[in-house]
Amino acid sequence: MQFYDVINERKSIKNFKNTPIQKDKLDRILTATIMSPSWKNNKCFKFILVDNETQKQELSMAVMNNVNSASNSVTQAPLVVVVVADPSSSGSIDNKDLYLVDSGIAMEHLVLACTNEGYGTCWIASLDEDKIKKTLxxxxxxxxxxxxxMGEYSDYDDNQSNKDTINDHICLNKWxxxxxGIH
Structure with a gap:
Protein backbone atom coordinates (compact mmCIF):
# COMPACT_ATOMS: atom_id res chain seq x y z
CA MET A 1 0.00 0.00 0.00
CA GLN A 2 1.17 3.54 -0.66
CA PHE A 3 1.65 5.81 2.36
CA TYR A 4 -1.41 8.02 1.82
CA ASP A 5 -3.53 4.95 1.08
CA VAL A 6 -2.54 3.55 4.48
CA ILE A 7 -3.61 6.78 6.18
CA ASN A 8 -6.93 6.82 4.32
CA GLU A 9 -7.58 3.12 5.05
CA ARG A 10 -6.92 3.32 8.81
CA LYS A 11 -10.13 2.91 10.80
CA SER A 12 -11.08 2.05 14.36
CA ILE A 13 -11.98 -1.63 14.18
CA LYS A 14 -14.00 -3.31 16.92
CA ASN A 15 -15.01 -6.64 15.32
CA PHE A 16 -12.25 -9.18 14.87
CA LYS A 17 -11.76 -12.66 13.53
CA ASN A 18 -9.74 -14.88 15.86
CA THR A 19 -7.23 -15.64 13.11
CA PRO A 20 -3.65 -15.64 14.47
CA ILE A 21 -1.34 -12.78 13.51
CA GLN A 22 1.27 -13.91 10.99
CA LYS A 23 4.75 -13.76 12.53
CA ASP A 24 6.44 -12.10 9.54
CA LYS A 25 3.78 -9.37 9.49
CA LEU A 26 3.97 -8.91 13.25
CA ASP A 27 7.75 -8.56 13.06
CA ARG A 28 7.41 -5.83 10.40
CA ILE A 29 4.77 -4.05 12.50
CA LEU A 30 6.92 -4.16 15.64
CA THR A 31 10.00 -2.99 13.75
CA ALA A 32 8.02 0.00 12.42
CA THR A 33 6.84 0.70 15.96
CA ILE A 34 10.30 0.92 17.48
CA MET A 35 11.52 3.06 14.57
CA SER A 36 9.34 5.93 15.80
CA PRO A 37 11.02 9.18 16.80
CA SER A 38 11.16 10.20 20.45
CA TRP A 39 12.41 13.08 22.57
CA LYS A 40 16.24 12.94 22.60
CA ASN A 41 15.86 9.44 21.12
CA ASN A 42 14.85 8.16 24.57
CA LYS A 43 12.60 5.23 23.87
CA CYS A 44 10.75 5.49 27.18
CA PHE A 45 7.99 3.12 26.07
CA LYS A 46 7.45 -0.61 26.11
CA PHE A 47 4.77 -2.55 24.29
CA ILE A 48 3.28 -5.62 25.92
CA LEU A 49 1.71 -8.13 23.53
CA VAL A 50 -1.11 -10.14 25.10
CA ASP A 51 -2.54 -13.30 23.54
CA ASN A 52 -3.52 -15.10 26.75
CA GLU A 53 -7.33 -15.43 26.88
CA THR A 54 -7.58 -14.93 30.65
CA GLN A 55 -5.44 -11.79 30.54
CA LYS A 56 -7.42 -10.42 27.57
CA GLN A 57 -10.61 -10.92 29.57
CA GLU A 58 -9.08 -9.03 32.49
CA LEU A 59 -7.91 -6.25 30.16
CA SER A 60 -11.41 -5.94 28.72
CA MET A 61 -12.68 -5.35 32.26
CA ALA A 62 -10.17 -2.50 32.59
CA VAL A 63 -11.78 -0.56 29.73
CA MET A 64 -13.92 2.19 31.26
CA ASN A 65 -17.57 1.38 30.58
CA ASN A 66 -16.49 -2.21 30.04
CA VAL A 67 -19.74 -3.31 28.40
CA ASN A 68 -19.18 -1.55 25.10
CA SER A 69 -17.77 -2.56 21.73
CA ALA A 70 -14.24 -1.43 22.61
CA SER A 71 -14.21 -3.71 25.64
CA ASN A 72 -15.63 -6.60 23.61
CA SER A 73 -12.99 -6.11 20.91
CA VAL A 74 -10.25 -6.76 23.45
CA THR A 75 -11.51 -10.29 24.09
CA GLN A 76 -12.30 -10.92 20.41
CA ALA A 77 -8.98 -9.99 18.82
CA PRO A 78 -6.17 -12.55 18.65
CA LEU A 79 -3.70 -10.04 20.10
CA VAL A 80 -3.91 -6.98 22.35
CA VAL A 81 -1.11 -4.44 22.45
CA VAL A 82 -0.60 -2.39 25.63
CA VAL A 83 1.77 0.58 25.53
CA VAL A 84 3.39 1.67 28.76
CA ALA A 85 6.00 4.33 29.38
CA ASP A 86 8.42 5.41 32.06
CA PRO A 87 7.93 9.17 32.60
CA SER A 88 11.31 9.39 34.36
CA SER A 89 13.04 8.17 31.16
CA SER A 90 11.56 11.01 29.16
CA GLY A 91 11.38 14.75 29.58
CA SER A 92 8.97 17.55 30.27
CA ILE A 93 8.80 20.93 28.60
CA ASP A 94 6.48 23.63 29.99
CA ASN A 95 4.69 20.98 32.08
CA LYS A 96 4.04 18.86 28.98
CA ASP A 97 5.04 15.27 29.65
CA LEU A 98 6.87 14.02 26.59
CA TYR A 99 6.45 10.34 27.49
CA LEU A 100 2.86 10.71 26.29
CA VAL A 101 4.01 12.19 22.98
CA ASP A 102 6.71 9.55 22.48
CA SER A 103 4.31 6.72 23.29
CA GLY A 104 1.61 8.23 21.09
CA ILE A 105 3.96 8.47 18.12
CA ALA A 106 5.07 4.85 18.61
CA MET A 107 1.45 3.72 18.92
CA GLU A 108 0.56 5.58 15.72
CA HIS A 109 3.42 3.81 13.94
CA LEU A 110 1.94 0.52 15.15
CA VAL A 111 -1.58 1.46 14.04
CA LEU A 112 -0.45 2.51 10.56
CA ALA A 113 1.83 -0.52 10.16
CA CYS A 114 -1.10 -2.77 11.12
CA THR A 115 -3.25 -1.10 8.49
CA ASN A 116 -0.51 -1.62 5.91
CA GLU A 117 -0.37 -5.34 6.79
CA GLY A 118 -4.16 -5.75 6.58
CA TYR A 119 -4.89 -5.77 10.30
CA GLY A 120 -7.29 -3.59 12.24
CA THR A 121 -6.77 -1.77 15.50
CA CYS A 122 -8.76 0.41 17.89
CA TRP A 123 -6.88 2.87 20.07
CA ILE A 124 -8.31 2.63 23.60
CA ALA A 125 -7.16 5.11 26.24
CA SER A 126 -10.07 5.22 28.70
CA LEU A 127 -8.63 2.61 31.04
CA ASP A 128 -8.34 1.56 34.65
CA GLU A 129 -4.57 1.76 34.88
CA ASP A 130 -4.32 -0.08 38.19
CA LYS A 131 -6.22 -3.12 36.83
CA ILE A 132 -3.95 -3.29 33.79
CA LYS A 133 -0.79 -2.92 35.86
CA LYS A 134 -1.92 -5.73 38.15
CA THR A 135 -2.94 -8.00 35.25
CA LEU A 136 0.35 -7.55 33.40
CA MET A 150 -5.17 -6.15 16.79
CA GLY A 151 -6.16 -8.61 14.10
CA GLU A 152 -8.09 -9.36 10.97
CA TYR A 153 -11.44 -7.67 11.10
CA SER A 154 -14.73 -9.32 10.25
CA ASP A 155 -16.76 -6.25 9.37
CA TYR A 156 -16.64 -2.49 9.60
CA ASP A 157 -19.37 0.09 10.05
CA ASP A 158 -18.43 2.80 7.59
CA ASN A 159 -20.87 5.22 9.24
CA GLN A 160 -18.57 5.61 12.24
CA SER A 161 -15.81 7.12 10.11
CA ASN A 162 -16.26 10.85 9.71
CA LYS A 163 -13.20 12.08 7.86
CA ASP A 164 -12.61 15.75 8.52
CA THR A 165 -11.48 18.24 5.91
CA ILE A 166 -8.29 20.28 6.01
CA ASN A 167 -10.28 23.42 6.85
CA ASP A 168 -11.71 21.75 9.95
CA HIS A 169 -8.30 21.79 11.64
CA ILE A 170 -5.78 23.86 9.67
CA CYS A 171 -5.33 27.64 9.82
CA LEU A 172 -2.88 29.87 8.01
CA ASN A 173 -0.91 32.51 9.95
CA LYS A 174 -3.54 33.03 12.67
CA TRP A 175 -6.30 31.21 14.57
CA GLY A 181 -3.33 26.92 0.16
CA ILE A 182 0.04 28.63 0.21
CA HIS A 183 0.38 31.34 -2.43
Whole structure:
Protein backbone atom coordinates (compact mmCIF):
# COMPACT_ATOMS: atom_id res chain seq x y z
CA MET A 1 0.00 0.00 0.00
CA GLN A 2 1.17 3.54 -0.66
CA PHE A 3 1.65 5.81 2.36
CA TYR A 4 -1.41 8.02 1.82
CA ASP A 5 -3.53 4.95 1.08
CA VAL A 6 -2.54 3.55 4.48
CA ILE A 7 -3.61 6.78 6.18
CA ASN A 8 -6.93 6.82 4.32
CA GLU A 9 -7.58 3.12 5.05
CA ARG A 10 -6.92 3.32 8.81
CA LYS A 11 -10.13 2.91 10.80
CA SER A 12 -11.08 2.05 14.36
CA ILE A 13 -11.98 -1.63 14.18
CA LYS A 14 -14.00 -3.31 16.92
CA ASN A 15 -15.01 -6.64 15.32
CA PHE A 16 -12.25 -9.18 14.87
CA LYS A 17 -11.76 -12.66 13.53
CA ASN A 18 -9.74 -14.88 15.86
CA THR A 19 -7.23 -15.64 13.11
CA PRO A 20 -3.65 -15.64 14.47
CA ILE A 21 -1.34 -12.78 13.51
CA GLN A 22 1.27 -13.91 10.99
CA LYS A 23 4.75 -13.76 12.53
CA ASP A 24 6.44 -12.10 9.54
CA LYS A 25 3.78 -9.37 9.49
CA LEU A 26 3.97 -8.91 13.25
CA ASP A 27 7.75 -8.56 13.06
CA ARG A 28 7.41 -5.83 10.40
CA ILE A 29 4.77 -4.05 12.50
CA LEU A 30 6.92 -4.16 15.64
CA THR A 31 10.00 -2.99 13.75
CA ALA A 32 8.02 0.00 12.42
CA THR A 33 6.84 0.70 15.96
CA ILE A 34 10.30 0.92 17.48
CA MET A 35 11.52 3.06 14.57
CA SER A 36 9.34 5.93 15.80
CA PRO A 37 11.02 9.18 16.80
CA SER A 38 11.16 10.20 20.45
CA TRP A 39 12.41 13.08 22.57
CA LYS A 40 16.24 12.94 22.60
CA ASN A 41 15.86 9.44 21.12
CA ASN A 42 14.85 8.16 24.57
CA LYS A 43 12.60 5.23 23.87
CA CYS A 44 10.75 5.49 27.18
CA PHE A 45 7.99 3.12 26.07
CA LYS A 46 7.45 -0.61 26.11
CA PHE A 47 4.77 -2.55 24.29
CA ILE A 48 3.28 -5.62 25.92
CA LEU A 49 1.71 -8.13 23.53
CA VAL A 50 -1.11 -10.14 25.10
CA ASP A 51 -2.54 -13.30 23.54
CA ASN A 52 -3.52 -15.10 26.75
CA GLU A 53 -7.33 -15.43 26.88
CA THR A 54 -7.58 -14.93 30.65
CA GLN A 55 -5.44 -11.79 30.54
CA LYS A 56 -7.42 -10.42 27.57
CA GLN A 57 -10.61 -10.92 29.57
CA GLU A 58 -9.08 -9.03 32.49
CA LEU A 59 -7.91 -6.25 30.16
CA SER A 60 -11.41 -5.94 28.72
CA MET A 61 -12.68 -5.35 32.26
CA ALA A 62 -10.17 -2.50 32.59
CA VAL A 63 -11.78 -0.56 29.73
CA MET A 64 -13.92 2.19 31.26
CA ASN A 65 -17.57 1.38 30.58
CA ASN A 66 -16.49 -2.21 30.04
CA VAL A 67 -19.74 -3.31 28.40
CA ASN A 68 -19.18 -1.55 25.10
CA SER A 69 -17.77 -2.56 21.73
CA ALA A 70 -14.24 -1.43 22.61
CA SER A 71 -14.21 -3.71 25.64
CA ASN A 72 -15.63 -6.60 23.61
CA SER A 73 -12.99 -6.11 20.91
CA VAL A 74 -10.25 -6.76 23.45
CA THR A 75 -11.51 -10.29 24.09
CA GLN A 76 -12.30 -10.92 20.41
CA ALA A 77 -8.98 -9.99 18.82
CA PRO A 78 -6.17 -12.55 18.65
CA LEU A 79 -3.70 -10.04 20.10
CA VAL A 80 -3.91 -6.98 22.35
CA VAL A 81 -1.11 -4.44 22.45
CA VAL A 82 -0.60 -2.39 25.63
CA VAL A 83 1.77 0.58 25.53
CA VAL A 84 3.39 1.67 28.76
CA ALA A 85 6.00 4.33 29.38
CA ASP A 86 8.42 5.41 32.06
CA PRO A 87 7.93 9.17 32.60
CA SER A 88 11.31 9.39 34.36
CA SER A 89 13.04 8.17 31.16
CA SER A 90 11.56 11.01 29.16
CA GLY A 91 11.38 14.75 29.58
CA SER A 92 8.97 17.55 30.27
CA ILE A 93 8.80 20.93 28.60
CA ASP A 94 6.48 23.63 29.99
CA ASN A 95 4.69 20.98 32.08
CA LYS A 96 4.04 18.86 28.98
CA ASP A 97 5.04 15.27 29.65
CA LEU A 98 6.87 14.02 26.59
CA TYR A 99 6.45 10.34 27.49
CA LEU A 100 2.86 10.71 26.29
CA VAL A 101 4.01 12.19 22.98
CA ASP A 102 6.71 9.55 22.48
CA SER A 103 4.31 6.72 23.29
CA GLY A 104 1.61 8.23 21.09
CA ILE A 105 3.96 8.47 18.12
CA ALA A 106 5.07 4.85 18.61
CA MET A 107 1.45 3.72 18.92
CA GLU A 108 0.56 5.58 15.72
CA HIS A 109 3.42 3.81 13.94
CA LEU A 110 1.94 0.52 15.15
CA VAL A 111 -1.58 1.46 14.04
CA LEU A 112 -0.45 2.51 10.56
CA ALA A 113 1.83 -0.52 10.16
CA CYS A 114 -1.10 -2.77 11.12
CA THR A 115 -3.25 -1.10 8.49
CA ASN A 116 -0.51 -1.62 5.91
CA GLU A 117 -0.37 -5.34 6.79
CA GLY A 118 -4.16 -5.75 6.58
CA TYR A 119 -4.89 -5.77 10.30
CA GLY A 120 -7.29 -3.59 12.24
CA THR A 121 -6.77 -1.77 15.50
CA CYS A 122 -8.76 0.41 17.89
CA TRP A 123 -6.88 2.87 20.07
CA ILE A 124 -8.31 2.63 23.60
CA ALA A 125 -7.16 5.11 26.24
CA SER A 126 -10.07 5.22 28.70
CA LEU A 127 -8.63 2.61 31.04
CA ASP A 128 -8.34 1.56 34.65
CA GLU A 129 -4.57 1.76 34.88
CA ASP A 130 -4.32 -0.08 38.19
CA LYS A 131 -6.22 -3.12 36.83
CA ILE A 132 -3.95 -3.29 33.79
CA LYS A 133 -0.79 -2.92 35.86
CA LYS A 134 -1.92 -5.73 38.15
CA THR A 135 -2.94 -8.00 35.25
CA LEU A 136 0.35 -7.55 33.40
CA UNK A 137 2.70 -7.16 36.41
CA UNK A 138 3.81 -3.70 35.27
CA UNK A 139 6.27 -1.96 37.65
CA UNK A 140 5.01 1.09 39.54
CA UNK A 141 7.26 3.58 37.74
CA UNK A 142 5.51 2.89 34.40
CA UNK A 143 2.29 4.52 33.21
CA UNK A 144 -0.22 2.72 31.02
CA UNK A 145 -0.81 5.01 28.03
CA UNK A 146 -3.18 3.03 25.82
CA UNK A 147 -4.01 -0.35 24.38
CA UNK A 148 -5.38 -1.71 21.15
CA UNK A 149 -6.83 -4.98 19.98
CA MET A 150 -5.17 -6.15 16.79
CA GLY A 151 -6.16 -8.61 14.10
CA GLU A 152 -8.09 -9.36 10.97
CA TYR A 153 -11.44 -7.67 11.10
CA SER A 154 -14.73 -9.32 10.25
CA ASP A 155 -16.76 -6.25 9.37
CA TYR A 156 -16.64 -2.49 9.60
CA ASP A 157 -19.37 0.09 10.05
CA ASP A 158 -18.43 2.80 7.59
CA ASN A 159 -20.87 5.22 9.24
CA GLN A 160 -18.57 5.61 12.24
CA SER A 161 -15.81 7.12 10.11
CA ASN A 162 -16.26 10.85 9.71
CA LYS A 163 -13.20 12.08 7.86
CA ASP A 164 -12.61 15.75 8.52
CA THR A 165 -11.48 18.24 5.91
CA ILE A 166 -8.29 20.28 6.01
CA ASN A 167 -10.28 23.42 6.85
CA ASP A 168 -11.71 21.75 9.95
CA HIS A 169 -8.30 21.79 11.64
CA ILE A 170 -5.78 23.86 9.67
CA CYS A 171 -5.33 27.64 9.82
CA LEU A 172 -2.88 29.87 8.01
CA ASN A 173 -0.91 32.51 9.95
CA LYS A 174 -3.54 33.03 12.67
CA TRP A 175 -6.30 31.21 14.57
CA UNK A 176 -9.34 32.31 12.57
CA UNK A 177 -7.80 32.31 9.09
CA UNK A 178 -8.72 29.10 7.21
CA UNK A 179 -6.04 27.43 5.16
CA UNK A 180 -6.77 27.77 1.45
CA GLY A 181 -3.33 26.92 0.16
CA ILE A 182 0.04 28.63 0.21
CA HIS A 183 0.38 31.34 -2.43
Missing amino acids: CIPDKYRVVAMSP DSPYE
